[in-house]
Amino acid sequence: MKCLVALLAVALLTPPQDSSAQSPASAAPDLLTLDTVVLSVPMADGKPALTFTLGDLMRVYKDPGLSVAVVEDNKLKWAKGFGVVAPGSNSPVTTDTLFQAASISKPVTAAGGLWLVEHGRLKLDEDVNLALKTWKVPENQFTEKEKVTLRRLMSHNAGMNVHGFAGYEQGTPVPTMQQTLDGLSPANNPPIRVTVTPGTECIYSGGGVTVEGLLIKDASGERFEDFILRHVLLPAGMKSSTFEQQLPPELAARAAIATRSDGNAVPGKWHIYPELAPDGLWTTPTDLARFGIELSLSRQGKANHILSQAMTKEMLTPQCLDAPGDPTGGVGLGFGVGYRGHPGQFRHTGGNDGFESYLFMDADSGWGIALMGNSDSFHLIYPHIVETIARVRNWQYTAKQVPLQETLPLIEARLGMETALATYERARTADPVESKSSAALNSFGYHLLAEKRLDDAIKVFRRNTELYPADANTFDSLGEAYLKAGKKDLAISNYQQSLKLNPGNDNARAQLKKLQP
Known part of the structure; x- marks a missing residue:
């Protein structure tokens, strides 16, 4: 079953556009550009941290456009648009671009x-x-x-x-x-x-x-x-x-x-x-x-x-x-x-x-x-923008800890699948809280599934069932991956196991009804 986490993607897109604000605030020095590093992901074994710019995150998360406005001394200090108004568009986001709030x-x-x-x-x-x-x-x-x-x-x-x-x-x-x-x-x-x-x-x-x-x-x-x-x-x-x-x-x-x-x-x-x-x-x-x-x-x-x-x-x-x-x-x-x-x-x-x-x-x-x-996917980007500007401006703002389920796709995009999985195994072993949750690996599997990398997704979901054999959701997710791969028998067996562990899993019951009319 899909987690309530936005599916991630790492295919490269057209580079986001950087559009200056059409307002008095645009005269202020830039607080943020597409080249600003907004996220640093620590690595183990003394390896250097991975850094990601705003432009990197927009490409990774397939976010066409965004807009930012900054207030200081209760006045609009700076505003700017980035990217484009629609996928594949050439029209830049500006400070006049409307979004649904x-x-x-x-x-x-x-x-x-x-x-x-x-x-x-x-x-x-x-x-x-x-x-x-x-x-x-x-x-x-x-x-x-x-x-x-x-x-x-x-x-x-x-x-x-x-x-x-x-x-x-x-x-x-x-x-x-x-x-x-x-x-x-x-x-x-x-x-x-x-x-x-x-x-x-x-x-x-x-x-x-x-x-x-x-x-x-x-x-x-x-x-x-x-x-x-x-x-x-x-x-x-x-x-x-x-x-x-x-x-x-x-x-x-x-x-x-x-x-x-x-x-x-x-x-x-x-x-x-x-x-x-x-x-x-x-x-x-x-x-x-x-x-x-x-x-x-x-x-x-x-x-x-x-x-x-x-x-x-x-x-x-x-x-x-x-x-x-x-x-x-x-x-x-x-x-x-x-x-x-x-x-x-x-x-x-x-x-x-x-x-x-x-x-x-x-x-x-x-x-x-x-x-x-x-x-x-914007919720995976804007916290890093806020934290970056807050550090520069010395605001009293508490940064959130980046969860493992968000860092795995970034590590995989930069260093490959094996490094991402090895990072997960280390984190799971070191963190008692992480060791009890299937969420990070489940989210990573859905990221791969969204990329249509079915074999990799099945590998990740299968590992999740091995680590969390009492978690019905892990088998539900593996069943979905097998179903997308056209492996009906394996999909059925995993949905059955999910339903056995959680008789209230309506998704598994509905899928089995379709697969076993």
Whole structure:
């Protein structure tokens, strides 16, 4: 079974293009170029580390384009586009190129909801069914004593389901809001319902934010798209941003094309996200930076074009803690907030089909960064960009440890299969945590499978079954590789073993039904 890790690829592409920003920030010295080394992979036995430039990573991960905006002293300091707007295109990404922000839509939506609270048209801690007009949250055993409130929706503490949405290919039927909420055809999500007692758990819920968006629409009496444009986007100076799913021609001409991790464009250029509130924003990193600056200054009482200082502070205060009793981080009203003892830091990531993004701000120090890419693999690149710029600018930013499952394809691309496997064996032996997980080798096998290197993929998956014979997923993956290689009998035997180890493996059961009608 495929892990929830983007498939990697190492075939060389046309070298990415380096495009200067068309904005005042472009006059600043370059903080990043395609030749900037953004990742160093340590090697064992005294061998020199492998280094990878931004251009290297874009080629390895088949990311056509990306765009970056940097904030310092609560001002846009630098912005730049890299690569091209679509696979095989000659049109460069610039700072005017639009991307889907995906889940970074959520804090933008939250700002609109909080505007309504400040203007007396919504209440943070009232049962939302008192204000909803066109649909009501269905009552059940979980809502008998605790109710869904706006505060809980914004902080993913309302007990609602549906983590995220897959979107709809352009030209296919798109559900109405009510069909989405009730999971009725042509909606591709289950019904959005309360599945845990509200106020008891942090459960990330795009479904809950969809209800939040409907609440904003009902309370304002306007289309959600129009309300957010007037009360959030334009006041923040986000003139290249919209929640419209049918982009106006001028914006459509500037939009990047969504790209899968195998380097192929998403059919129809990009998906439609009719839920709007949790995932529908089109924007640029420069506009996201402006949103971050607005909130950073409002927290100090220096901007307040959208929210008051008091409400901005409330927005950026932990409401639902990541871990019980941990005061250093959690979920605010729309953003993740307060990381590792830095109360002024807030952030959000985003990922729609073919687009990924990241916004991080430190309101105490006035620095921040926004990054957007038109690839499902961008999450494998942007952390290294942030960490590189943070080192150069001396930001207080904690770098993440690069997991083994990300380094194996890079090592293989540079030094070959045997070195990659030997590196894995050493790491597995040395690290007690790694020795208990099949994830790294499984991910590596899927990278090879995506490259259509079937024999190598089978070799890796088979080794995973030897190392983790009690893990049903390893046999499921090996079965998939054998199936792609046309080895039906071996595929059947491995799917059977997977199902024996995990009778709840629906994928193995479905494959066996196809293979043994």
